[in-house]
Each structure stands twice: as C-alpha cells, then as structure tokens.
Amino acid sequence: MTATSTDPTPAAVRATTSTLDLAGVSRWYGNVVAVNDVSMSLGAGVTGLLGPNGAGKTTLLHMMAGFLAPSRGAVTLDGQPTWRNPDVYRHLGLVSEREAVHTFLTAHEFVVASAKLHRLPDPEEAARRAIALVELEGAQERRIGTYSKGMRQRARVAAALVHDPQVLLLDEPFNGMDPRQRLHMMDLLHRLGGAGRTILFSSHILEEVEQVSGTVQVMVAGRLAASGDFRTIRRLMTNRPHVFAVRSTDDRALAVALMAESSVSGVELGRAGLTVRAGDYGAFTRALPKIALARGIRVQQLVPEDESLESVFSYLVEA
Numbered sequence: 001m002t003a004t005s006t007d008p009t010p011a012a013v014r015a016t017t018s019t020l021d022l023a024g025v026s027r028w029y030g031n032v033v034a035v036n037d038v039s040m041s042l043g044a045g046v047t048g049l050l051g052p053n054g055a056g057k058t059t060l061l062h063m064m065a066g067f068l069a070p071s072r073g074a075v076t077l078d079g080q081p082t083w084r085n086p087d088v089y090r091h092l093g094l095v096s097e098r099e100a101v102h103t104f105l106t107a108h109e110f111v112v113a114s115a116k117l118h119r120l121p122d123p124e125e126a127a128r129r130a131i132a133l134v135e136l137e138g139a140q141e142r143r144i145g146t147y148s149k150g151m152r153q154r155a156r157v158a159a160a161l162v163h164d165p166q167v168l169l170l171d172e173p174f175n176g177m178d179p180r181q182r183l184h185m186m187d188l189l190h191r192l193g194g195a196g197r198t199i200l201f202s203s204h205i206l207e208e209v210e211q212v213s214g215t216v217q218v219m220v221a222g223r224l225a226a227s228g229d230f231r232t233i234r235r236l237m238t239n240r241p242h243v244f245a246v247r248s249t250d251d252r253a254l255a256v257a258l259m260a261e262s263s264v265s266g267v268e269l270g271r272a273g274l275t276v277r278a279g280d281y282g283a284f285t286r287a288l289p290k291i292a293l294a295r296g297i298r299v300q301q302l303v304p305e306d307e308s309l310e311s312v313f314s315y316l317v318e319a
C-alpha cells in the first residue's frame with residue numbers, strides 16, 4: 001500500500017471543515033424522555049460522547065445523522081437542518097451500533113453497494129479509497145462472514161466513509177473488540193480527525209474516550225452533564241467525595257487517627273468496620289497505610305464503595 005492510498009484527505013488538504021450544531025434538542029418516546037434539552041457544537045477533530053447505558057447517546061446520534069426527528073430543538077450541519085435533508089446526508093456518515101451486515105458479501109462488494117446507494121459517479125474508485133483508508137485491502141475479496149469483529153467494524157466504517165463525508169458518527173465502535181483491534185480503530189479515528197473531519201464516537205467507557213479524544217461530551221439520563229476538555233472532566237470525577245469500607249486490627253484507634261487526616265471528611269464506626277468519606281481519592285489511599293503503620297494497626301480491607309460508572313456520572317450531574 002502506498003502512502004497516498006491511506007491518506008484520509010484525497011484532495012491532500014481539506015478545503016473546509018464542518019460544524020454540527022445542536023440547539024435545545026430533546027427527543028421523547030411516549031413518556032420516556034431519551035434526550036433532554038441538549039445543546040452542543042462539534043467541529044473538526046475527534047470528540048467522545050460518554051455516558052452510561054440508556055443515557056440517550058444512540059438517540060442523539062440518530063438525530064444528528066438525520067435518521068430521527070427531534071421532538072424539540074434543531075440539529076444543523078453548517079446551518080442546514082439534518083432531518084429529512086438529502087443534501088446533509090451527502091456530508092455525513094453513521095456507523096450504527098448494530099453489527100448486522102450481509103455476511104455473504106465480501107468487504108469490496110459491501111462497500112461498492114454503499115457507494116451505489118449514494119449514487120456516486122465511480123463506485124469502484126470510491127470503494128477502493130474507503131477500503132484503503134481502513135486498511136482492509138488485503139482481505140477485501142473475502143466474505144465478511146470470515147472476518148474478525150474488528151475487521152467487520154472496519155468494513156462498516158469503510159461503507160460509512162465511501163462518499164467521503166465531512167462528518168462521521170460512530171455508535172460504540174469499540175464494543176466487543178480486543179485490545180489490538182481497539183488500537184487499530186483508535187488510530188483510524190485519530191487519522192480521520194487529524195485530517196479535518198468532524199468525528200463523534202459514543203462510549204460508556206471512560207478510559208476508551210480518554211485514549212481517543214481530548215474533547216468529551218458527557219451524557220447522563222438524557223442530559224448533557226459536562227462537556228469540554230477531558231482533563232477537566234477527569235479532575236471533576238476524581239475530586240468527588242469517595243466512600244471506602246475499611247477493616248483493620250483496631251478500627252476504633254484507626255478511626256481516631258483518620259479524623260486528623262486532612263483528606264478525610266468523615267468516619268463512621270460500625271459493626272462491619274469503618275465507613276470513611278474522603279475528598280481526595282489519591283491522598284487518602286496514600287495516607288491510610290502510613291497512618292496505620294505508625295500506630296501498629298494492620299489494614300485488612302480497603303474497598304471503595306459505589307464506584308459504578310453510574311455513580312460517577314450522577315455526581316457530575318449534581319456538581
């Protein structure tokens with residue numbers, strides 16, 4: 001493969017970049033409010049859409065892609081509404097969460113079919129370029145049914161990119177991938193974003209988003225809970241109050257000592273040991289062994305309570 005065949009910018013440098021804008025967007029299904037008054041603006045580069053299951057990520061992506069009408073508010077791409085707008089579809093690609101593809105097709109046939117759906121003037125050339133972009137040239141004549149999960153996902157990305165859209169939306173693209181496949185997909189998203197495309201991918205895994213994008217939009221229960229620089233959001237998440245269950249050889253003495261520790265905001269002595277509230281996760285977990293050791297106490301158990309992703313996200317909503 002040549003350097004130019006994998007160049008995500010066929011025209012060497014993209015002349016324009018696109019902005020996807022959401023203004024007060026809501027979507028409900030009967031009584032269920034899936035997306036609640038979300039506003040955001042996405043420009044060139046990679047953005048992560050982070051949120052626990054059921055947060056409304058898929059609904060939001062489908063509205064962005066023009067597959068679903070907002071119940072209220074507007075989604076526009078460079079000022080044009082995305083809903084029922086064929087002009088917009090030409091500039092946008094969506095890789096949905098569902099993996100369903102015709103496994104009897106080869107990747108080449110699959111991507112050419114997508115090019116024909118877009119009525120591209122030269123479907124073969126468009127498919128060649130898209131397949132090169134996801135680095136599937138070597139396997140393109142094999143049936144998709146024989147592919148690994150990661151390869152199948154790349155074939156779907158190629159089909160979504162065949163019309164060379166400015167905006168690519170991916171719903172949980174890393175789901176079910178092994179670490180090597182993940183790295184490959186991350187590299188692909190970096191390349192596409194670096195070339196000036198507007199890329200948004202959803203995920204419910206914090207670390208995944210951290211590795212791929214510096215900018216993040218966090219959704220919880222249909223609402224935008226936080227948005228912006230990943231490091232700021234990470235700090236918000238780690239600085240929240242933490243609750244630990246602690247057991248030791250002398251809980252009472254340890255409780256007294258912990259009260260004097262600045263990272264600790266509260267200690268409760270119960271039958272099953274101590275419940276300790278700490279404002280700073282790192283400072284507390286570093287201080288505890290030293291405090292115990294200095295008093296000849298042995299820590300038998302240190303378990304963070306309620307560290308579920310949902311609780312982390314809920315904290316962001318309350319913050």
Ligand SMILES: Nc1ncnc2c1ncn2[C@@H]1O[C@H](COP(=O)(O)OP(=O)(O)OP(=O)(O)O)[C@@H](O)[C@H]1O
Pocket residue numbers: 029032033034051052053054055056057058059060204
């Ligand atoms: N077609 C539908 N009819 C009724 N309720 C729906 C429909 N689609 C989604 N919902 C509900 O809207 C809410 C948001 O769902 P959505 O699939 O957008 O979230 P998500 O963040 O993508 O979650 P997941 O990662 O689990 O797919 C959920 O409560 C879901 O049950």
